[in-house]
Amino acid sequence: MNLSVQQFRTKAEQELLDLYTKAEKTLPGAGNPFVADLREKALATYARLGLPHRRIEAWKYTDLRAHLEDVYPLATPRGAAIGANELEAALGKAIADFSAYRLVIVEGELRDDLSDISALKDAGAVIVSLAEALESPPEWLKQTLSKAGPREDDAVFALNTALMTGGVILRLPKGLTLDKPIHLIHLDGTGDPATMVTRNVIMAEEGASATVLESYGGLGMTGLQRNAVTEIEIGDKAAIHHIKFQREAVETTHLGIWLATIGADARYDAFQVSTGALLGRNQIYVGFDGEGSSTDVSGACLMRGRQHSDTTLVVEHRVPSCVSRELFKVVLDDHARGIFQGKVIVAPDAQKTDGKQMANALLLSETAEFDSKPELEIFADDVVCGHGATSGQMDEDLLFYLESRGLPEAEARAMLIQAFVGETFECVDNEALREAFAGVSADWLGVQVE
Amino acid sequence: MLEIKNLHANVDGREILKGLDLTLPTGEVHAIMGPNGSGKSTLAYVLAGKDDYEVTEGSITWNGVDVLALAPSDRAAAGVFLAFQYPMEIPGVATMTFLRSSVNAVRKARGQEELSTPDFLRLVKEKAKTLNIDTEMLRRPLNVGFSGGEKKRNEILQMTLLEPSLCVLDETDSGLDIDALRVVADGVNALRSPERSMLVITHYQRLLDYIVPDRVHVLSDGRVARSGGPELALELEKSGYAGFGDEATAA
Numbered sequence: 001m002n003l004s005v006q007q008f009r010t011k012a013e014q015e016l017l018d019l020y021t022k023a024e025k026t027l028p029g030a031g032n033p034f035v036a037d038l039r040e041k042a043l044a045t046y047a048r049l050g051l052p053h054r055r056i057e058a059w060k061y062t063d064l065r066a067h068l069e070d071v072y073p074l075a076t077p078r079g080a081a082i083g084a085n086e087l088e089a090a091l092g093k094a095i096a097d098f099s100a101y102r103l104v105i106v107e108g109e110l111r112d113d114l115s116d117i118s119a120l121k122d123a124g125a126v127i128v129s130l131a132e133a134l135e136s137p138p139e140w141l142k143q144t145l146s147k148a149g150p151r152e153d154d155a156v157f158a159l160n161t162a163l164m165t166g167g168v169i170l171r172l173p174k175g176l177t178l179d180k181p182i183h184l185i186h187l188d189g190t191g192d193p194a195t196m197v198t199r200n201v202i203m204a205e206e207g208a209s210a211t212v213l214e215s216y217g218g219l220g221m222t223g224l225q226r227n228a229v230t231e232i233e234i235g236d237k238a239a240i241h242h243i244k245f246q247r248e249a250v251e252t253t254h255l256g257i258w259l260a261t262i263g264a265d266a267r268y269d270a271f272q273v274s275t276g277a278l279l280g281r282n283q284i285y286v287g288f289d290g291e292g293s294s295t296d297v298s299g300a301c302l303m304r305g306r307q308h309s310d311t312t313l314v315v316e317h318r319v320p321s322c323v324s325r326e327l328f329k330v331v332l333d334d335h336a337r338g339i340f341q342g343k344v345i346v347a348p349d350a351q352k353t354d355g356k357q358m359a360n361a362l363l364l365s366e367t368a369e370f371d372s373k374p375e376l377e378i379f380a381d382d383v384v385c386g387h388g389a390t391s392g393q394m395d396e397d398l399l400f401y402l403e404s405r406g407l408p409e410a411e412a413r414a415m416l417i418q419a420f421v422g423e424t425f426e427c428v429d430n431e432a433l434r435e436a437f438a439g440v441s442a443d444w445l446g447v448q449v450e
Numbered sequence: 451m452l453e454i455k456n457l458h459a460n461v462d463g464r465e466i467l468k469g470l471d472l473t474l475p476t477g478e479v480h481a482i483m484g485p486n487g488s489g490k491s492t493l494a495y496v497l498a499g500k501d502d503y504e505v506t507e508g509s510i511t512w513n514g515v516d517v518l519a520l521a522p523s524d525r526a527a528a529g530v531f532l533a534f535q536y537p538m539e540i541p542g543v544a545t546m547t548f549l550r551s552s553v554n555a556v557r558k559a560r561g562q563e564e565l566s567t568p569d570f571l572r573l574v575k576e577k578a579k580t581l582n583i584d585t586e587m588l589r590r591p592l593n594v595g596f597s598g599g600e601k602k603r604n605e606i607l608q609m610t611l612l613e614p615s616l617c618v619l620d621e622t623d624s625g626l627d628i629d630a631l632r633v634v635a636d637g638v639n640a641l642r643s644p645e646r647s648m649l650v651i652t653h654y655q656r657l658l659d660y661i662v663p664d665r666v667h668v669l670s671d672g673r674v675a676r677s678g679g680p681e682l683a684l685e686l687e688k689s690g691y692a693g694f695g696d697e698a699t700a701a
Contacts, residue, residue: 396501400500400501400522401540402548403499403526404498404499404526404532405555405556405612406527407555408555409523411551415551419543
């Protein structure tokens, strides 16, 4: 008996298809046969898969199909005025002030007037907006955008390819070490609810190194559906420190994907901090393609109200002698829900793999929920792999100790929460950023800590 | 002056303090001794305001202020300081950060100006030196990986920095060798002043060789069973707590 039936399409699923039909002719690169074909195929992938739902193992705890009721129209850039005040309101002072080459993407559009494009070019990087690149994509970009992998079976990724409108294409030539980090600032807008689909591609050639911070903040848009993909190719002996800070408005649906491939003797450190969005799903795919490389994928999220934050990692050890480390800390209050899924795949040839992951949750209320699902798929026999997960409440004895030293309860709590998530911040290589993150839990709690 | 009247307190629904009366005049040092389970540590925690220590009857006033009505942090601001028997280890909180937050929180609550970072560092370094505390220790997470002696010295450092008017030392001698005990006792003695009162809780007389009390009170079954001068501690050293409800020591 054949039980496979044509799945019923929800309103949102249909509206996403309609978004494409409506925008098809005006999307960047519409006139380019390669891009048009790429988008068509991606749309077909999405049409086949539909929105992911709880019966798909990787989406067990995040039923996007049920969550997404309406789809907002694609954002139209209106050239919103952005100054220091707007940046600080959107990202918090510490991150807004972070000294870096800034690339500012507002309403899906890379804004020349707000970005340090020429300075970054002078520093040796090759930088072009996604919209411009898609009009006539260079050969390397075509190859990157056509690579096999999650783009073929991940509906969110497919939607991104079909609808991507903004973002940056960044290439770090052989041996380039930037003197300052790059800060990719993604902001919504101030207008009506909108869908924003961005794609960044970062290519670090052999021996290149850089720190790239991606931040996501809200300017006051009443509703945002964001689909943000960043692809990173790390050449042999290259090193990329990749950091994400997401502090979007609480009505936001934030779907983020990072896809990294790592060459030989290279390093990729990924770190994500989230305090915003109503529903956030961060997928991080890391694949080792060269021996002797390492990755550290870590992060922290602080959620309250009815916020839902899902971090799903897939680390693929495709070659021998690579090291992967994952450490995630989750702080949940009220009815918030946190999810950590970490999959480590060790291919039959990937001997001498060293993989470890840990997820810890701090539950501040009786009604918060943390779900953790480690998955180890090991096909080699000479490996060291491990995982662990804990969840617990705030230690009242520690709290009393701090209070007895004069710290008011709110400050004492903030200090303990900061201490809990702070362990992950040690993964951040850049000292200024580490210090900026040190204030994240106080910012989240709205208290002033010395 | 500290006045404790008819204090009753429960822990986990069990009554530990059963009508304790105690008066500690300003500027004096009193020792609280007694067998295990007599309520010494409970008294310390009740004074500092620990949540799960429930006061069912009685009163505590410090210079006329109703201590029981204050949150733990407000008690610290009002001058109450408890040196813990087992100081807490808090990974992720740097000792120096903690000290600065604590000192400035208390100063703010007392209406004093907060200390600038350089002023604070100067102060900590000066005080740490007198307690034989290496500044390297202050860069480590709070009490994490500290030896017993380091933890106790860190408690006395906090006491010195917060300038309390009522110091409660809960078994500060436990886990200390004789050299560490001397350093800690010197630190405590340096704080003795006509404006400051101290309650030194200890099971053994040894500590009182170094911190000589004005009065000694013996607790038994949640009450003060006997009070006297420093000679009472010496007497207890000889005879043990026999007759004070502790058969083990009596034997």
